[in-house]
Amino acid sequence: MTIDRLRAHWGLTRMPFAKDLAPSMLHTHRSHAEAVARIGWCIDERVVGVVTGEVGAGKTVAVRAALGGVDASRHTVIYLGDPTVGVRGLYSTIVTTLGGTPRFHRSSLIPQAADALATEEHERGRRVVVVLDEAHLLDAEQLEGIRLLTNADMDSHAPFACLLVGQPTLRRRIRLGAFAALDQRIALRYSMTGMDAPETADYVAHHLKLAGRTDTLFSDDALGLIHQVSRGIPRAVNNLAVQSLVAAFAQSKAIVDESSARAAVTEVTAE
Ligand SMILES: Nc1ncnc2c1ncn2[C@@H]1O[C@H](COP(=O)(O)OP(=O)(O)OP(=O)(O)O)[C@@H](O)[C@H]1O
Ligand SMILES: [Mg+2]
Numbered sequence: 001m002t003i004d005r006l007r008a009h010w011g012l013t014r015m016p017f018a019k020d021l022a023p024s025m026l027h028t029h030r031s032h033a034e035a036v037a038r039i040g041w042c043i044d045e046r047v048v049g050v051v052t053g054e055v056g057a058g059k060t061v062a063v064r065a066a067l068g069g070v071d072a073s074r075h076t077v078i079y080l081g082d083p084t085v086g087v088r089g090l091y092s093t094i095v096t097t098l099g100g101t102p103r104f105h106r107s108s109l110i111p112q113a114a115d116a117l118a119t120e121e122h123e124r125g126r127r128v129v130v131v132l133d134e135a136h137l138l139d140a141e142q143l144e145g146i147r148l149l150t151n152a153d154m155d156s157h158a159p160f161a162c163l164l165v166g167q168p169t170l171r172r173r174i175r176l177g178a179f180a181a182l183d184q185r186i187a188l189r190y191s192m193t194g195m196d197a198p199e200t201a202d203y204v205a206h207h208l209k210l211a212g213r214t215d216t217l218f219s220d221d222a223l224g225l226i227h228q229v230s231r232g233i234p235r236a237v238n239n240l241a242v243q244s245l246v247a248a249f250a251q252s253k254a255i256v257d258e259s260s261a262r263a264a265v266t267e268v269t270a271e
Contacts, residue, residue: 009249013212016245017238021061023068027206027234029199031192032062038190039066039163043075043129048150048162048185050135052170053192056235059165062192063131070129076120079131087141094130094149114149117159128160136166140177147182194232197224203234204241218244222261229265236268243267 003015026032035051039062042049053059067077078097080090091113092102098116103109120128132138132146150162164170168191174183195203201223208217218226222244230236243264248256 006246006249010217010245011213012208014210015242016207016211016213017242021210023065025210026061026065027203029195029203031195032058032065035059035062035190035192036066036069038188039063040069042163042188043070043127043161045187046127046159046161047187048146048164048182049188049190050164050171050174050186051190051192052166052168054168054233056233057192057194058234059192060133061234063133063163063165067129067131074126075129076124076126077129077131079133081133083132083134083137083139083142086139087145090132090142090145098128110145110148114159117149121159130160130162131165132163133165135164136168136170136173138164138166140179143174143177143179143182147179147185150182150185194230195227195234195237196232197227200227200230200232200237203237207238207241216255218256218261219258221258222256225258225261225265229269239268240264 007013007015031053035058039049039051043066051059051062070077076098078094080093083090085093088106088109091106091109094113095102095109095116098120100112100116103112117128120126138146146162146164150159164174171189171191173179174186201218201220204218204223204226208214218241226237226240226244230240240261241264244256244261247263247267248260251260253260
């Protein structure tokens with residue numbers, strides 16, 4: 001079975017539930033909208049914010065949506081998507097993104113990063129937004145490094161906005177670890193939850209519409225099952241919905257009914 005035949009069967013102009021969504025194509029369920037609004041607030045207020053949510057909850061999508069809404073001429077975004085680069089990688093990314101060449105010795109790299117952040121703000125008049133994605137993977141040294149940078153300025157206003165984005169363990173890690181100083185600087189904590197049942201149904205319809213189908217393709221009980229199994233987590237909904245389309249296609253059905261969705265659940269949960 002090819003993707004093309006699947007698309008043709010369902011009369012879709014593109015594969016639905018794809019990852020490559022333009023900002024204008026996003027679904028604005030409550031958790032997404034609230035995360036975007038709060039991230040925007042963190043950026044405006046130059047504070048440290050922590051956004052958590054389970055795998056596939058839409059954290060990275062929300063961060064990108066919020067960053068897409070800021071004035072690019074007045075903001076500089078430093079995005080670290082892979083924290084497994086150590087504390088040196090963290091500081092180097094900051095220096096490099098701000099146009100510098102990282103110094104070799106750690107002892108001079110730290111003040112270099114702090115200086116680069118201050119210069120961007122005070123001399124270039126740009127607000128810096130540091131985003132640390134997959135932040136539950138940050139090691140103790142990196143968390144301490146972040147605290148050092150947020151402390152760099154002794155005056156009341158923070159030198160930059162910092163967003164720590166990661167799985168739910170991140171909150172516990174910061175709270176339980178020896179990071180009280182960082183914990184105290186966190187001005188916002190938001191935990192993204194799954195969509196509720198009507199949102200999940202609307203989300204599925206939204207993705208199908210983007211792929212060219214506006215009529216009903218999924219029966220109500222198929223949607224109910226997908227919601228129940230995915231708990232409204234967007235990536236899980238995507239996977240189940242695609243497998244449901246495959247299962248119904250394999251049986252030459254014109255609609256995704258509950259038995260197709262059940263086949264998809266078996267398929268996806270067996271992986
Ligand atoms: N608001 C949304 N509108 C449309 N699709 C969405 C939305 N939020 C999430 N998705 C879909 O869910 C997928 C997972 O979202 P995302 O990558 O943001 O999750 P995550 O929480 O960052 O997961 P991970 O913990 O694995 O990094 C996206 O690729 C996208 O297809
Ligand atoms: Mg992510």
